[in-house]
Amino acid sequence: MHLPPAHPRRSSLSSSPFGSRPRALALAAGLVAAVTLTGCGPASGAGGAAPGAQEASPDGPLTIDNCGFEVTFEEAPARVVTIKSSAAEMLLALGLGDRIVGSAFLDGPVPEWLAEAAEGTPVADPFSDDVPGTEATLELEPDLVYAGWESNVTSEGAGDRDTLARLGVATFVSPAACKTAGYMPDPLTFDGVFAEIEQVGAIFGADDAAAALVAEQRATLDAVVPDDRGLDALWYSSGDDIPYVGAGIGAPQMILDAVGLGNVAGGVQDTWTPFAWEKVVDADPDVIVLVDAVWNSADDKIARLESSPATSQLTAVREKRYLVVPFPATEAGVRNVDAVAGLAEQLAELNLP
Amino acid sequence: MSARTGLWTAGAVAALLVTVVVAVGIGPAGLSPAEVWQVVATRLGWGEWLGVAPPGRLVDGMVWQLRLPRVLTAAAVGAGLALCGVVMQSLTRNPLADPYLLGLSSGASLGAASVLVLGVSVLLPVAAFVGATAALVMTLLLAAASGRSGGVGGPSPTRTVLAGLAVSQLAAAATSFVIFLSAKGDQYREILSWLMGSVAGATWTSVAIAGGAVLVLGTALASTGSLLDSFTFGDTAAAALGVPVARVRWLLLVGVALLTGALVSQSGSIGFVGLILPHAVRLLVGAGHRTLLVLSALFGASFLVWADTLARTVLDPRELPVGIVTAAIGAPVFAALLWRGRQA
Amino acid sequence: MTVSTRSTVAADQVVGAAGLGAERVRWSAGHRLILDDVDVTAPPGAVSGLLGPNGSGKSTLLRILAGVQPPDGGRVALAGDDLLAMPRRPRARKLALVEQDATTELPVTVLDAVLLGRAPHRPMLASPTEDDRRIARRALARAGVAALEGRLVGTLSGGERQRVHLARALAQEPRLLLLDEPTNHLDIAAQLATMRLVRSLADDGVTVLAALHDLSLAAATCDHVVLLAPGPDGGRVAAAGTVEEVLVPDVVDAVYGVRTTVLRHPRTGRPVLIFDD
Numbered sequence: 001m002h003l004p005p006a007h008p009r010r011s012s013l014s015s016s017p018f019g020s021r022p023r024a025l026a027l028a029a030g031l032v033a034a035v036t037l038t039g040c041g042p043a044s045g046a047g048g049a050a051p052g053a054q055e056a057s058p059d060g061p062l063t064i065d066n067c068g069f070e071v072t073f074e075e076a077p078a079r080v081v082t083i084k085s086s087a088a089e090m091l092l093a094l095g096l097g098d099r100i101v102g103s104a105f106l107d108g109p110v111p112e113w114l115a116e117a118a119e120g121t122p123v124a125d126p127f128s129d130d131v132p133g134t135e136a137t138l139e140l141e142p143d144l145v146y147a148g149w150e151s152n153v154t155s156e157g158a159g160d161r162d163t164l165a166r167l168g169v170a171t172f173v174s175p176a177a178c179k180t181a182g183y184m185p186d187p188l189t190f191d192g193v194f195a196e197i198e199q200v201g202a203i204f205g206a207d208d209a210a211a212a213l214v215a216e217q218r219a220t221l222d223a224v225v226p227d228d229r230g231l232d233a234l235w236y237s238s239g240d241d242i243p244y245v246g247a248g249i250g251a252p253q254m255i256l257d258a259v260g261l262g263n264v265a266g267g268v269q270d271t272w273t274p275f276a277w278e279k280v281v282d283a284d285p286d287v288i289v290l291v292d293a294v295w296n297s298a299d300d301k302i303a304r305l306e307s308s309p310a311t312s313q314l315t316a317v318r319e320k321r322y323l324v325v326p327f328p329a330t331e332a333g334v335r336n337v338d339a340v341a342g343l344a345e346q347l348a349e350l351n352l353p
Numbered sequence: 354m355s356a357r358t359g360l361w362t363a364g365a366v367a368a369l370l371v372t373v374v375v376a377v378g379i380g381p382a383g384l385s386p387a388e389v390w391q392v393v394a395t396r397l398g399w400g401e402w403l404g405v406a407p408p409g410r411l412v413d414g415m416v417w418q419l420r421l422p423r424v425l426t427a428a429a430v431g432a433g434l435a436l437c438g439v440v441m442q443s444l445t446r447n448p449l450a451d452p453y454l455l456g457l458s459s460g461a462s463l464g465a466a467s468v469l470v471l472g473v474s475v476l477l478p479v480a481a482f483v484g485a486t487a488a489l490v491m492t493l494l495l496a497a498a499s500g501r502s503g504g505v506g507g508p509s510p511t512r513t514v515l516a517g518l519a520v521s522q523l524a525a526a527a528t529s530f531v532i533f534l535s536a537k538g539d540q541y542r543e544i545l546s547w548l549m550g551s552v553a554g555a556t557w558t559s560v561a562i563a564g565g566a567v568l569v570l571g572t573a574l575a576s577t578g579s580l581l582d583s584f585t586f587g588d589t590a591a592a593a594l595g596v597p598v599a600r601v602r603w604l605l606l607v608g609v610a611l612l613t614g615a616l617v618s619q620s621g622s623i624g625f626v627g628l629i630l631p632h633a634v635r636l637l638v639g640a641g642h643r644t645l646l647v648l649s650a651l652f653g654a655s656f657l658v659w660a661d662t663l664a665r666t667v668l669d670p671r672e673l674p675v676g677i678v679t680a681a682i683g684a685p686v687f688a689a690l691l692w693r694g695r696q697a
Numbered sequence: 698m699t700v701s702t703r704s705t706v707a708a709d710q711v712v713g714a715a716g717l718g719a720e721r722v723r724w725s726a727g728h729r730l731i732l733d734d735v736d737v738t739a740p741p742g743a744v745s746g747l748l749g750p751n752g753s754g755k756s757t758l759l760r761i762l763a764g765v766q767p768p769d770g771g772r773v774a775l776a777g778d779d780l781l782a783m784p785r786r787p788r789a790r791k792l793a794l795v796e797q798d799a800t801t802e803l804p805v806t807v808l809d810a811v812l813l814g815r816a817p818h819r820p821m822l823a824s825p826t827e828d829d830r831r832i833a834r835r836a837l838a839r840a841g842v843a844a845l846e847g848r849l850v851g852t853l854s855g856g857e858r859q860r861v862h863l864a865r866a867l868a869q870e871p872r873l874l875l876l877d878e879p880t881n882h883l884d885i886a887a888q889l890a891t892m893r894l895v896r897s898l899a900d901d902g903v904t905v906l907a908a909l910h911d912l913s914l915a916a917a918t919c920d921h922v923v924l925l926a927p928g929p930d931g932g933r934v935a936a937a938g939t940v941e942e943v944l945v946p947d948v949v950d951a952v953y954g955v956r957t958t959v960l961r962h963p964r965t966g967r968p969v970l971i972f973d974d
Contacts, residue, residue, distance in 0.1 A: 104670075133665065133672035134419060135381040135382045135419060135420075136381040137670075138411050138419075139382035155553045156542070156543070156553050160554060167410065168414075169411075576822050578822075578824075579822055582816075583813060585801050585810070589760065592763075593793065594814070594869075595789030596821075635804060639804050640805045640809070
């Protein structure tokens with residue numbers, strides 16, 4: 001596994017701003033609790049064995065260092081609360097939809113290829129549109145909270161990682177979303193994304209499904225030939241007066257590299273960054289990638305670009321060189337490869353000289 | 354008069370107890386009173402004696418690790434903030450004063466934002482506390498340096514308030530700058546939540562800190578009722594009554610700063626409690642400080658517990674920071690107060 | 698016209714006697730000298746007036762005498778006891794200060810306001826006792842405002858409020874009563890009533906010193922006056938003595954810059970000042 005090379009230690013960023021402080025004793029207690037609980041199964045007695053296959057990891061307990069927080073899985077989790085589309089879609093793609101007991105904070109509809117897998121699962125009926133509160137999460141009696149953002153597992157959200165661990169609920173944050181120094185991928189690569197798929201597979205005892213998925217995605221990725229015309233792009237994510245754009249080390253850069261487009265904001269050492277229209281105009285990108293989100297659609301962005309006197313004169317705007325990518329596909333997860341393929345196709349259709 | 358006060362106090366204490374009990378039973382997870390009772394009884398060691406079955410781990414966690422510390426912390430913070438509000442309003446002879454007046458909340462916010470952004474949020478309570486105290490010191494220095502008022506107790510209340518405003522603005526600007534410069538991704542959420550005030554992350558440690566501060570500092574402040582009464586007609590009158598005005602003012606301010614700093618370090622800057630509660634209680638029992646201090650603390654505790662209960666449930670499954678609820682309730686009440694004052 | 702800088706009542710006659718004696722009081726605000734070696738005496742059992750135009754330092758002097766503001770130099774004694782060296786609370790038991798129109802927006806009742814005067818007589822954090830209440834009510838009755846006991850101070854008229862403050866001072870049971878322009882904002886009836894009350898206190902043996910703005914009122918009510926004059930180098934005592942001695946046209950002209958004619962009141966024999974244009 002390609003995990004960041006740092007020794008496991010408590011991540012103070014992800015723990016609650018006002019909760020208990022990590023101490024060796026609490027760590028031990030948390031581990032004991034996690035071990036005891038995952039050994040005993042869901043606590044309140046309502047869960048029992050989850051329907052469907054539940055394989056314990058063949059190698060015994062699995063301990064991982066997740067964003068600086070040590071998590072041990074005695075058994076594969078059977079009751080998962082997912083937060084954000086990336087987490088939900090990861091589990092669906094690995095055929096683990098039956099383990100999901102609640103999904104929250106979806107960023108948009110699931111892709112077509114996962115629509116059938118989502119049917120009948122809580123992903124089709126999320127219990128919260130935004131980050132859920134701790135009690136609401138615990139009410140579902142999860143044994144794992146799988147979060148797409150590190151901030152989802154704080155005390156204002158689904159719960160502080162320490163507190164949840166003490167209650168026997170494991171937490172797993174998508175490694176690509178870690179913000180702590182040493183854990184933040186710099187830069188994010190497809191190898192890293194695939195490593196997450198494999199790690200999740202290992203946690204759930206679904207190694208075969210993971211390996212298959214990774215192989216499939218690699219194949220799709222390899223089939224895309226990066227464009228070699230030296231074109232550059234603006235990755236326009238959101239923002240009006242001040243645009244929020246994809247920067248140099250995150251998923252946007254990773255996707256653009258695979259497509260063969262340069263990033264006008266690629267010099268910024270961040271995942272996403274606020275930018276300035278002036279610099280956009282100065283760079284005059286060849287194409288503009290528009291992130292299509294439910295709250296801020298590609299059409300909204302086009303309208304904005306075309307109505308503003310400064311940006312309306314950009315080459316890409318005048319000639320309508322737009323590439324569209326759906327928002328959930330822009331966070332590290334199982335849809336990045338599709339994003340690459342989709343963008344490459346759209347780029348080819350533009351028939352640029 | 355004394356009997357009436359006693360009645361009010363007894364009533365306030367009873368109200369607080371009922372509030373705490375009821376609030377622990379309310380929450381997004383549909384726990385029945387029986388389940389809550391199960392947890393409490395087991396935890397207090399009465400389980401076997403009363404024949405109560407031990408609760409499930411998650412139910413126990415929700416009641417004992419989440420709700421109870423949270424309710425108790427809210428009660429302590431509400432009591433402390435209300436107390437500090439009374440003292441500040443009397444010290445500055447300004448009915449619009451609140452505990453955060455002398456830059457305390459902005460200083461604490463600056464400390465908090467800095468550590469959140471630097472990623473050492475383990476230091477947050479300390480940083481908030483240090484920030485609050487540093488801001489107070491700056492305010493007092495600025496007020497003292499801005500000229501000798503020729504008055505009795507050092508810089509006049511007005512000058513102190515203005516100095517506090519200046520320091521608040523400075524700290525707020527610095528906070529914005531820190532956030533702008535260094536906040537990544539969803540650190541904004543954490544910082545915003547802190548700025549709005551929340552008891553969501555309360556643990557038994559929070560209860561110890563907030564509760565301890567209220568018990569020690571709050572009791573000390575609450576005993577200064579007679580002293581605060583002396584200030585009714587101004588500093589000169591107080592001095593002529595034998596009160597060491599400058600020293601008393603200093604001690605009280607430091608007491609308020611320490612208590613507010615401790616509270617804010619656990620809950621962020623929850624607004625309007627310190628501003629509104631003293632007025633509400635004055636409407637009920639008049640301006641005598643001995644009664645006012647005690648009753649403000651008690652009612653402040655109940656008020657914040659209810660506000661937090663609302664915050665936890667009104668947007669189920671999401672949670673509001675309690676500072677939003679207190680603002681939503683407090684701002685109209687505040688406007689009503691101003692209106693009444695105009696007509697009086 | 699002699700502008701004397703010494704009281705006509707010899708200092709050594711008063712200091713050591715049961716009255717107020719202040720010597721060589723000096724105070725500056727920054728670089729400006731406000732009081733320049735001022736001597737003031739006020740005998741017990743009499744109403745003494747502290748007169749002078751604006752800027753002569755009357756209020757400052759009163760605050761210094763009350764021990765509320767430390768002077769840059771000088772000595773203040775009451776019945777031989779050094780007031781400045783005395784600790785605050787014993788001093789507050791000996792003297793009371795009534796300021797101009799002090800009010801509050803807080804809902805304070807008249808009784809509570811008067812009870813404040815009992816504070817120096819009990820431990821700092823203690824509550825008022827039944828004894829305190831009794832004394833307070835007695836003070837209210839003496840001041841003629843017993844009926845207002847339950848009213849809020851903020852709802853009273855100027856005259857009523859002034860009497861409440863006097864009651865508060867009475868409740869302090871002082872030997873020395875200092876009043877800072879107690880009649881400024883009152884109508885004529887209230888002014889006279891206030892001064893009548895003040896006189897009755899003096900008749901009980903209290904030393905009373907009142908800063909007064911109104912020369913006519915001073916002439917009608919004071920036994921002994923000290924007249925401060927503002928100078929380029931701070932206020933100094935222009936004259937001191939009985940009203941007959943001090944309120945003479947030359948002195949008034951020298952200090953106030955107005956010409957007066959002084960007549961004699963047919964019944965009381967006190968001077969009546971008429972200001973000529």
